[in-house]
Amino acid sequence: MDVSVIGCGYVGASVAACFADLGHDVVAVDVDEERVEAIEDGRPPLHEPGLDELVAANAGERLRATTDYDAVPDTDLTFLAVQTPSNDDGSIDTSVVEAAAGMLGEALAGTDEHAVVVKSTVIPGTTADLVAPAVADAAGMTVGEDLHVGMNPEFQREGSAVGDFLDPDKIVLGADGDVEAYAALHEAYDPLREALDHEVPVVETGTREAEMIKYANNAFLAAKVSLANDLGNVCKEYGVDAYEVTDAIGLDHRIGAPFLRSGVGWGGSCFPKDVAAIIAAARAKGYEPELLAAAVSINDRQPERLLSLLDRHVDVAGERVAVLGLAFKPGTDDVRNSRAVPTVEGLRERGAEVVAYDPVAAGNMRERFPGIEYAESAAAALEGASGAVVVTDWPEFADLDGEFDAMADPIVVDGRRVVERREGITYEGLTW
């Protein structure tokens, strides 16, 4: 099948490379020349484990990249995978999707038939009410006749995007009853399902439902972590180990073990953006989503709770304090909405001299905080520090041991339950 993917970011690049590897002829389109050049040269346009091999293996053959939309009409199906950032009030900014839909429509003018599928995360109604008319008007096509429109949300995580795409828990196909759109999506996904040794549930639904499934999925997971944090904060007040509690409740199949790790909270490019967007969308309709709003405020509070535990042991004004971990989660250099940002801000407000360490994310955090010190290793960050806070659960922090002896005052406040408690350090867990 000939497939085009608009947008070569985290989602678009991995989706394009995976579909090519599964045997489709894929053309990836982006306005960013560097990303296009990278793919054309056989290099991944961004860091994502496994993407390098897939791009190298398929570039120049089943995977091509271009800045030119003229390549699109030769394909049968186009996925729109451009960014959907937040407006200042948290609502979704659809201007990039709308612009891409218009460009796509212009390129499709004169085409006999085409399927357009939104992969970006968008508020219910965006596909049917904004994208479909934008493409149809620019192309001079008619939705449901020669233009088939669908919505296929993506559930991959950063750091495991390729693996998640190739072995999904579910495939959601929204197409408002358009048989041709469902058929095109099935044709795209059939090789993936055939390559697996187990069945993948395929949910055929409407475009609004598909859009909402994506938000509900992220909102549920974010709220699950916030509930674990809320309960964890209660545990801490009572001297109860929240991890023993969540390990036990996670055994109840109705609860499930994943996403119960309490600590300094959730960050990244998606949970904060998507929870804010669905809250804003609810409010726009006059509904107050109280539980989701509480999930956000609990999340916003956790970094300050982390620092207040440090305050119990040391007045950090004028003192060197180590921040271990800057990425929003391990396995990535992404610092967008990382809990390290409010943590560093809180330390600086207290007058601390911050020395930060992250195995890969220091470069990105330097753009946000150029004025703090960045250490080359956790050991170097800890040396002479009067306190340390752990913000990211990088596995290497679990191996720290004698390094704490070089601290001026070995106070360790762990926001991720990754450091081993040991003799000789004053250890505080955020929720244990």
Ligand SMILES: NC(=O)C1=CN([C@@H]2O[C@H](COP(=O)(O)OP(=O)(O)OC[C@H]3O[C@@H](n4cnc5c(N)ncnc54)[C@H](O)[C@@H]3O)[C@@H](O)[C@H]2O)C=CC1
């Ligand atoms: N990052 C992730 O792990 C996940 C993201 N999503 C959703 O997928 C969507 C895309 O996210 P990312 O890939 O992270 O974004 P990104 O910002 O990494 O990539 C978007 C790409 O689209 C390109 N682009 C923008 N306008 C264009 C146009 N008119 N024509 C062609 N290319 C254009 C940009 O240059 C950029 O390379 C968002 O809605 C996001 O919420 C969904 C699941 C996972």
Ligand SMILES: O=C(O)[C@H]1O[C@H](OP(=O)(O)OP(=O)(O)OC[C@H]2O[C@@H](n3ccc(=O)[nH]c3=O)[C@H](O)[C@@H]2O)[C@H](O)[C@@H](O)[C@@H]1O
């Ligand atoms: O829409 C998206 O873009 C993606 O958002 C998340 O993926 P991602 O943000 O890459 O990372 P997660 O592994 O979900 O972690 C998100 C945040 O939650 C935190 N978290 C996660 C799990 C947990 O138990 N505790 C916890 O604090 C992590 O530290 C991290 O800051 C979802 O897991 C993906 O399914 C979704 O496709």
